[in-house]
Amino acid sequence: MPEDRKAAAKVEPLRKTRPCPECGKPSNREHYPFCSNRCREVDLSRWLTGSYAIPVADDETKADYPDEEN
Secondary structure (H helix, E strand, O other): OOHHHHHHOOOOOOOOOOEOOOOOOEOOHHHOOOOOHHHHHHHHHHHHHOOOOOOOOOOHHHOOOOOOOO
16 A cells, blocks of 8 residues: 555544533543643643542441442
């Protein structure tokens, strides 16, 4: 196959674009799932400052688990 045809071949992206979780613009391959480095850093900043947190019980033995029966 000539080099010209290889370069002209259509390449499918690995992931489909989706809206950026920060601003809603289409995602960019280099910054996936974000559209830009700015949106990626805004999200990272929220993680580092504790804005995103997973709730946990102080004492695991006293935690309420709704799908377990007593």
